[in-house]
Amino acid sequence: MAVAYFALFLLFTVVAANSGDFPPPPYSETCRQGLYPPKEKPTDIATYEVNLDLPPAKRWAQLAADKAAEMKDLISVIKKLVNSFSGGLIIDLVDKDLPKLLSGLPADSVAEMQGIAQAANIPLGEIFLYNVFYEFNAFCTSIVAETPSGEIHHARDMDFGLLMGWDTQNDTWLLTEKLRPLIVTGDFTRNNQTIFKAVSFAGYIGVLTGMKPQKFSLTVNERYSVKGSGLSGILKWILGQRTGSWMGFLTRDVFENVDTYAEAKAVLSSKLLIGPIYFIIGGVNSGEGAVLSRSIEKTIDTHDLDAKNGTWFVLETNYDRWKAPLFIDDRRTPATRCMNEMGAANATLANLFNVLNTKPVLNKLTVYTSLMNVKAGILETYIRFCADPCWPW
Numbered sequence: 001m002a003v004a005y006f007a008l009f010l011l012f013t014v015v016a017a018n019s020g021d022f023p024p025p026p027y028s029e030t031c032r033q034g035l036y037p038p039k040e041k042p043t044d045i046a047t048y049e050v051n052l053d054l055p056p057a058k059r060w061a062q063l064a065a066d067k068a069a070e071m072k073d074l075i076s077v078i079k080k081l082v083n084s085f086s087g088g089l090i091i092d093l094v095d096k097d098l099p100k101l102l103s104g105l106p107a108d109s110v111a112e113m114q115g116i117a118q119a120a121n122i123p124l125g126e127i128f129l130y131n132v133f134y135e136f137n138a139f140c141t142s143i144v145a146e147t148p149s150g151e152i153h154h155a156r157d158m159d160f161g162l163l164m165g166w167d168t169q170n171d172t173w174l175l176t177e178k179l180r181p182l183i184v185t186g187d188f189t190r191n192n193q194t195i196f197k198a199v200s201f202a203g204y205i206g207v208l209t210g211m212k213p214q215k216f217s218l219t220v221n222e223r224y225s226v227k228g229s230g231l232s233g234i235l236k237w238i239l240g241q242r243t244g245s246w247m248g249f250l251t252r253d254v255f256e257n258v259d260t261y262a263e264a265k266a267v268l269s270s271k272l273l274i275g276p277i278y279f280i281i282g283g284v285n286s287g288e289g290a291v292l293s294r295s296i297e298k299t300i301d302t303h304d305l306d307a308k309n310g311t312w313f314v315l316e317t318n319y320d321r322w323k324a325p326l327f328i329d330d331r332r333t334p335a336t337r338c339m340n341e342m343g344a345a346n347a348t349l350a351n352l353f354n355v356l357n358t359k360p361v362l363n364k365l366t367v368y369t370s371l372m373n374v375k376a377g378i379l380e381t382y383i384r385f386c387a388d389p390c391w392p393w
Contacts, residue, residue, distance in 0.1 A: 032338075142278070
């Protein structure tokens, strides 16, 4: 599946590069300055309380009802994409074997999806597909940086929607455009106290970007591997091989039940997964920042902050750090260059925002930028657009 996906990726690049719509790769610009604060405000994104004291089926009811129309639009695009890759097999299996599939998931997760399906008037099978879809299509950039005083900052661009319908008139990705109206911040509470916060898409119950105040932060980037992909892992699960954990359900469990950076790092390093992934984790103390490069079975590389020995930031896109990125998708090089130009002394959230909004780190797939400081309890998120000329990813 991964090979087929990248074959389409390369084909699209050749067509786009020869159409005159995009500059040829590699496309980049001078490291941007003064972009923060943007004209958009964090308050432009709605915040919903997710009360964990409520029965699971009721936790998302208001959010699902408010965003039902937007969710239906997005799910229709997802179904078309999945059908294009599987010839309708996955959709048919989901519809046919849904009770069996749900029996392998945490009971609370199933109840939450059932509540969303009812509130939004969307079939439960489509809500299940919506929630596992994020396992295999997140092209992202995540950074954890430490200042000379030991302050830890964590920031990310969420890029999503590659090869999901290109609008030639507007030079945009169809699914990316449909995701932006679904961006919300979840304030997860118990006993009227915030347990953690997460940036999500309405209807998705896992965590792709989250922060547990005074504890840890986490972002998730897709990792592509010929030996195993998220899409192939989903198919294996549907066909009965259910030994691994879904990424989103695992990260949600970590935020609900883990209280330290070290424990979160240990859990994310060791759990068997459905597909390969990068976990980027930050903390509150000097040295608490790492990129965990995960295969399905194990962590194959851990890249830790080590400011005393010169590693004052760790940065991950979607390629193993010991390998060159795909030549048509090199966000790592310009992001690293901008980080080095900035320097540790200037590693503020504002300057991380500048790095993440320098093209092609900012690109046509970029849905939002999030900025986090765990110690201060800061989570800011901004909806992003990339004005032409802009590389498609």
